[in-house]
Amino acid sequence: GMEAELGILIKSAESLQKLKKINALVFDKTGTLTEGKPKVTNIIPYSKTKIEILTYAASIEKKSMHPLADAIVEKARDEKISFKEVSNFEEISGKGAKAKIGSDEVLIGNKNFMIENLIDTSHANLDIDHLMNEGNTTILVVVNKKLLGLIAIADVVKKHVKQAMLKLQDIVDHIYMMTGDNKKTAEAIGVKAKIEYHDIIAEILPQDKANEIKKLQSKNMLVSMVGDGINDAPALAQSDVGIAIGRGTDVAIESADIVLMKDDIRDVYRAIILSKFVIRKIRQNLFWAFIYNTAAIPIAAGILYPFTGFLLNPMVAAIAMAFSSVSVVTNSLFMKRYKKKIIKAF
Structure with a gap:
């Protein structure tokens, strides 16, 4: 689908639906926000x-x-x-x-x-x-x-991190950075990555990352974890939607629900707005299919015959049924036009 063409691999429809509702993003620092080549x-x-x-x-x-x-x-x-x-x-x-x-x-x-x-x-x-x-x-x-x-x-902060964070702040309520580094080092990186001091979770041992995700979930947050390393795998699995960076370890990719193949942090933003658009299209299709069938099926069944003597020809009914599918597919094809808008989001 379109997400694959954008280098965004979404493993299930459930992940797509959850991603639309995400209100907290947690980024691992090393290799995700930074180059990972200290x-x-x-x-x-x-x-x-x-x-x-x-x-x-x-x-x-x-x-x-x-x-x-x-x-x-x-x-x-x-x-x-x-x-x-x-x-x-x-x-x-x-x-x-x-x-x-x-x-x-x-x-x-x-x-x-x-x-x-x-x-x-x-x-x-x-x-x-x-x-x-x-x-x-x-x-x-x-x-x-x-x-x-x-x-x-x-370590050096990745090229497009600041740009991505400014966009993500418009659509996600809470953005956190999680790292094993001490607070001062983490805050220095946070300044470069446009992440607030109070949203930095520092001095976290690898085995405690999943627990930090649980703490956020206990505050009624729908949490997405973004990471790339072996140490991130439990946190990726614990989060509502795990997002792995494409060049990450096999364990991280296996644990994630979504994989960003291009190793571009801006694709986190693209994945979220794509999920919102796709779910909106699905709802539009369901709405129009419901309206169409609610009107057409009674007519095909002969509801007008007692009042007008009108009966729908079976061949016309079959064509009308096929047309309902054509309208849904046509509406879905408009998503292709949205692909350019997503690419040009930055």
Whole structure:
């Protein structure tokens, strides 16, 4: 159908009907609102050199699948750093990772992860606050309980996000951003994406995303979740309408009700206005079919015969019946003209 031509795959009629009524949109940050290709922007040493800090971090993060880990490993490769042998690797979702390099106990992760492990991060607090206010995520590197330094990583907001948000605000009551990042980093991204501070749900662990969707649903909101990663799958399934970005993981696409094949955030807006238009056309067709048949069937049955002696010829009745289908199909074909309007919405 038209939605497929626009690169919008809607898996069921029920999803189309629900999408029309959505009054809350929740966007995952990484890979959905941002490019999902974070880069290392700074390395601040407190002891050891920048290269030594990067070597510890990259050797451990090489075993992780997280986008932030990829950024650290890519930076190490750019610096032509040799990776060290790692043992006892353990990744703690939404927090960081720990492992052994030789006899050294190494922790890599966010500030909360370090506090949980009783690491003193006080002398890094000013740097952390400054970097987070600029939209960076900060990764602390600790060896044998001592903070060696931090690595700052930033992601870029996608090209058309601001444009899409301004349009979506006209048709959806509530727009949220959900992320595992700390509040300050999330707010810096929120400013660029035109999402209000009070609508940012930050410092959320991956396993808690579905619970956040439940909280919104408990407030009588009809919620659509937009995401692309493995971590988003439970939230996509929990939401009333899950929308997956086309380049996302197979798990996310499988869990979603709608898939945006072009990886264009503006297609969220296009999908919603398309659903409203399609449902309106269906209702028009049902209305006119009802009126037509309410008038025509009694005549075909001979209701006028006792008063006028008029009987409808069976052949004419058959043609009239076929014409009712033609009128419905013709009305539906006008949707083709609407396709250009949807494409030119931006």
